[in-house]
Amino acid sequence: xxxxxxxxxxxxxxxxxxxxxxxxxxxxxxxxxxxxxxxxxxxxxxxxxxxxxxxxxxxxxxxxxxxxxxxxxxxxxxxxxxxxxxxxxxxxxxxxxxxxxxxxxxxxxxxxxxxxxxxxxxxxxxxxxxxxxxxxxxxxxxxxxxxxxxxxxxxxxxxxxxxxxxxxxxxxxxxxxxxxxxxxxxxxxxxxxxxxxxxxxxxxxxxxxxxxxxxxxxxxxxxxxxxxxxxxxxxxxxxxxxxxxxxxxxxxxxxxxxxxxxxxxxxxxxxxxxxxxxxxxxxxxxxxxxxxxxxxxxxxxxxxxxxxxxxxxxxxxxxxxxxxxxxxxxxxxxxxxxxxxxxxxxxxxxxxxxxxxxxxxxxxxxxxxxxxxxxxxxxxxxxxxxxxxxxxxxxxxxxxx
Amino acid sequence: xxxxxxxxxxxxxxxxxxxxxxxxxxxxxxxxxxxxxxxxxxxxxxxxxxxxxxxxxxxxxxxxxxxxxxxxxxxxxxxxxxxxxxxxxxxxxxxxxxxxxxxxxxxxxxxxxxxxxxxxxxxxxxxxxxxxxxxxxxxxxxxxxxxxxxxxxxxxxxxxxxxxxxxxxxxxxxxxxxxxxxxxxxxxxxxxxxxxxxxxxxxxxxxxxxxxxxxxxxxxxxxxxxxxxxxxxxxxxxxxxxxxxxxxxxxxxxxxxxxxxxxxxxxxxxxxxxxxxxxxxxxxxxxxxxxxxxxxxxxxxxxxxxxxxxxxxxxxxxxxxxxxxxxxxxxxxxxxxxxxxxxxxxxxxxxxxxxxxxxxxxxxxxxxxxxxxxxxxxxxxxxxxxxxxxxxxxxxxxxxxxxxxxxxxxxxxxxxxxxxxxxxxxxxxxxxxxxxxxxxxxxxxxxxxxxxxxxxxxxxxxxxxxxxxxxxxxxxxxxxxxxxxxxxxxxxxxxxxxxxxxxxxx
Numbered sequence: 012x013x014x015x016x017x018x019x020x021x022x023x024x025x026x027x028x029x030x031x032x033x034x035x036x037x038x039x040x041x042x043x044x045x046x047x048x049x050x051x052x053x054x055x056x057x058x059x060x061x062x063x064x065x066x067x068x069x070x071x072x073x074x075x076x077x078x079x080x081x082x083x084x085x086x087x088x089x090x091x092x093x094x095x096x097x098x099x100x101x102x103x104x105x106x107x108x109x110x111x112x113x114x115x116x117x118x119x120x121x122x123x124x125x126x127x128x129x130x131x132x133x134x135x136x137x138x139x140x141x142x143x144x145x146x147x148x149x150x151x152x153x154x155x156x157x158x159x160x161x162x163x164x165x166x167x168x169x170x171x172x173x174x175x176x177x178x179x180x181x182x183x184x185x186x187x188x189x190x191x192x193x194x195x196x197x198x199x200x201x202x203x204x205x206x207x208x209x210x211x212x213x214x215x216x217x218x219x220x221x222x223x224x225x226x227x228x229x230x231x232x233x234x235x236x237x238x239x240x241x242x243x244x245x246x247x248x249x250x251x252x253x254x255x256x257x258x259x260x261x262x263x264x265x266x267x268x269x270x271x272x273x274x275x276x277x278x279x280x281x282x283x284x285x286x287x288x289x290x291x292x293x294x295x296x297x298x299x300x301x302x303x304x305x306x307x308x309x310x311x312x313x314x315x316x317x318x319x320x321x322x323x324x325x326x327x328x329x330x331x332x333x334x335x336x337x338x339x340x341x342x343x344x345x346x347x348x349x350x351x352x353x354x355x356x357x358x359x360x361x362x363x364x365x366x367x368x369x370x371x372x373x374x375x376x377x378x379x380x381x382x383x384x385x386x387x388x389x390x391x392x393x394x395x396x397x398x399x400x401x402x403x404x405x406x407x408x409x410x411x412x
Numbered sequence: 413x414x415x416x417x418x419x420x421x422x423x424x425x426x427x428x429x430x431x432x433x434x435x436x437x438x439x440x441x442x443x444x445x446x447x448x449x450x451x452x453x454x455x456x457x458x459x460x461x462x463x464x465x466x467x468x469x470x471x472x473x474x475x476x477x478x479x480x481x482x483x484x485x486x487x488x489x490x491x492x493x494x495x496x497x498x499x500x501x502x503x504x505x506x507x508x509x510x511x512x513x514x515x516x517x518x519x520x521x522x523x524x525x526x527x528x529x530x531x532x533x534x535x536x537x538x539x540x541x542x543x544x545x546x547x548x549x550x551x552x553x554x555x556x557x558x559x560x561x562x563x564x565x566x567x568x569x570x571x572x573x574x575x576x577x578x579x580x581x582x583x584x585x586x587x588x589x590x591x592x593x594x595x596x597x598x599x600x601x602x603x604x605x606x607x608x609x610x611x612x613x614x615x616x617x618x619x620x621x622x623x624x625x626x627x628x629x630x631x632x633x634x635x636x637x638x639x640x641x642x643x644x645x646x647x648x649x650x651x652x653x654x655x656x657x658x659x660x661x662x663x664x665x666x667x668x669x670x671x672x673x674x675x676x677x678x679x680x681x682x683x684x685x686x687x688x689x690x691x692x693x694x695x696x697x698x699x700x701x702x703x704x705x706x707x708x709x710x711x712x713x714x715x716x717x718x719x720x721x722x723x724x725x726x727x728x729x730x731x732x733x734x735x736x737x738x739x740x741x742x743x744x745x746x747x748x749x750x751x752x753x754x755x756x757x758x759x760x761x762x763x764x765x766x767x768x769x770x771x772x773x774x775x776x777x778x779x780x781x782x783x784x785x786x787x788x789x790x791x792x793x794x795x796x797x798x799x800x801x802x803x804x805x806x807x808x809x810x811x812x813x814x815x816x817x818x819x820x821x822x823x824x825x826x827x828x829x830x831x832x833x834x835x836x837x838x839x840x841x842x843x844x845x846x847x848x849x850x851x852x853x854x855x856x857x858x859x860x861x862x863x864x865x866x867x868x869x870x871x872x873x874x875x876x877x878x879x880x881x882x883x884x885x886x887x888x889x890x891x892x893x894x895x896x897x898x899x900x901x902x903x904x905x906x907x908x909x910x911x912x913x914x915x916x917x918x
Binding site for chain 2: 266267268269271272274275278279281282283284285286287288289
């Protein structure tokens with residue numbers, strides 16, 4: 012479903028004053044970010060923006076590093092190390108993919124909800140609850156073959172996340188409670204629930220007094236993909252799960268009636284209601300699915316990387332999912348690309364920290380800068396003098412409307 | 413002040429929006445600039461307001477060549493624009509809105525509300541535009557809000573006022589008042605450009621008429637001698653039927669029956685007061701009324717969008733009261749909603765997707781939850797052609813369509829299904845003459861096919877040219893029923909204003 016339309020953004024109403032038109036191209040807080048995510052349809056001219064945003068972020072990041080007193084040479088070698096650490100070797104690529112795996116799923120979770128007009132900030136909580144469900148099945152069942160045990164554990168993770176997503180979905184559909192508030196609160200609750208759960212006899216490892224879960228059975232582990240090459244290459248089957256999920260979500264959004272409903276509800280809920288769609292059904296379903304995806308991200312971490320649950324094992328990935336969805340323009344394959352980029356930055360950042368004097372905090376700065384540039388494409392267009400032919404077309408169309 | 417345009421040309425990629433436009437507006441007169449959507453009116457206006465720069469041509473004010481590099485230059489030259497969509501802050505008072513942007517201030521930049529009030533009172537008195545400077549905008553009816561817009565440009569010293577489709581949002585009464593204001597402004601020396609596609613209005617208030625088509629001036633007319641038909645033909649470039657020709661179809665079975673429909677708002681105030689009527693097969697029933705007398709709620713109640721407090725809706729004897737819109741849809745009701753852009757379509761969806769917006773869930777468009785892309789495309793391609801949606805590109809975004817074409821798309825979606833009941837709310841509001849003609853033809857064709865059709869319109873012309881029977885809504889109730897051939901627009905107009913006694917006496 013790629014409308015090859017030259018129309019870039021919403022058609023500009025010629026009656027809108029220039030100042031307000033100008034304003035609308037700049038972000039005004041959360042709303043414009045959300046609006047951009049919702050409108051994240053494929054647009055030719057905006058495809059140039061993410062790479063340029065990355066470039067700009069790297070440049071500004073370098074300036075910041077140099078302002079902190081690091082010389083130009085050292086800054087360049089830090090970037091060099093980052094590149095080496097992300098794609099420079101098989102190990103680097105494996106680390107990049109390992110870091111990208113949960114980001115793909117968390118990003119898909121956010122992107123799917125965005126498409127239906129919901130801002131799911133609850134990825135963290137859904138990851139945690141999903142992960143706990145996955146880990147529980149992972150260590151409590153024994154003697155099962157891997158092809159039964161592993162799918163069961165994954166399924167449990169999905170269910171956990173879906174249940175945690177169902178709460179804000181139901182509240183939104185039935186009472187109109189804003190999903191942003193509810194999901195944020197549920198993050199805190201999930202965080203503490205995990206802390207508590209890890210101290211109960213159900214989860215806590217025998218003989219330990221700190222909050223840590225039992226180790227999962229080998230039959231519940233997501234197998235390493237490159238283990239045959241070198242057993243320390245961490246990239247695991249979760250990557251495949253993520254890619255399959257991206258394909259499924261793409262199919263769901265653009266090829267199924269359910270996705271058609273989700274997108275219609277997200278783009279114009281009044282029109283959707285008049286057309287006979289049930290808004291509350293869409294909200295509930297989409298939050299469950301979104302939660303399930305985040306739950307899958309959490310499960311992937313415990314079954315593929317950690318082998319157990321520990322306090323706060325979601326490690327902010329649920330929040331990074333928001334950035335990934337934004338960068339990926341809420342398109343499933345865009346999310347995959349964005350997750351790979353962020354995965355690469357994470358893996359490369361580790362290497363940079365180890366081999367040069369530049370700290371990994373720079374990665375957070377660069378990620379933030381990318382998001383800012385993506386959220387404010389006008390800045391990128393102005394910086395790179397992108398002659399927006401699309402805009403000219405847009406005005407002529409707007410004039411015609 | 414006299415305004416003259418010489419050879420204004422403006423090109424956009426692929427479109428020649430204004431092609432060598434030359435026209436003159438004499439000082440203290442009203443020029444009506446008419447043309448269909450896309451004729452180049454808005455572009456010309458944007459050039460006048462300094463928002464666009466013409467590729468070639470000159471703007472002369474009182475014989476002096478002026479160049480506008482931005483809206484500031486245009487305002488400084490004495491040109492004031494009154495846009496169709498008001499730019500007012502709803503939670504500010506009239507005075508605050510009028511001075512917005514050029515505020516009188518006390519030291520430290522504090523808004524001087526007293527001076528602002530005085531300035532507003534002063535202009536409002538000078539031009540005879542009565543308005544309470546302390547009223548909040550959101551509490552004012554649209555007609556008064558428009559007055560505030562006019563005050564705004566007058567305060568900035570505008571001598572040439574440009575109105576963009578000023579009557580599109582007004583009730584018939586407000587239109588009359590607006591004409592009074594225009595006459596008043598003219599009497600006090602203002603020069604006025606009145607952009608419209610309502611030909612009767614152009615004939616009513618203009619001193620000169622200039623017709624645009626395809627970016628060119630295709631003619632001028634003298635409103636004292638010109639007729640609506642002549643102007644329509646000039647605008648569209650061919651003869652236009654301003655009256656719909658219908659043969660009489662015998663009243664058939666009662667298909668849509670509405671019984672004692674009652675609805676209250678959240679504060680228990682009545683919105684619909686025991687509304688009853690029926691629509692027979694092969695009949696068009698028109699609901700006339702001034703906007704805001706319960707028509708919107710009536711349509712929403714009939715189509716299942718709003719739950720009713722009591723009463724019933726029946727389609728062919730089947731009770732559909734308070735069924736969901738989906739159930740109405742499948743039992744056999746088509747609905748062209750009044751708010752095209754916000755309710756009738758999803759702007760960020762393609763034309764193709766909008767055409768299946770309410771039937772995507774059923775074969776052949778989908779099976780077991782899977783959309784069938786090929787059959788959807790075939791369907792959309794056929795509909796776009798059959799209903800003359802231009803451009804006929806099914807992958808275009810709906811928001812890129814002009815108003816008339818967007819409406820044709822919605823009509824295509826709703827009329828493509830063979831259902832017994834068709835409900836059209838404001839089917840031609842704010843769209844161009846060519847599209848109106850086309851949509852009217854489609855409605856009459858549906859009627860001749862024996863469908864029961866309910867139309868709701870605030871345009872009396874539309875009601876009279878389409879409806880077989882007219883119901884007048886006033887204050888949430890149907891206060892009169894007339895057979896179209898046995899009544900007059902004057903009588904219905906009086907009834908719409910709630911003057912039942914007077915109308916009855918005639």
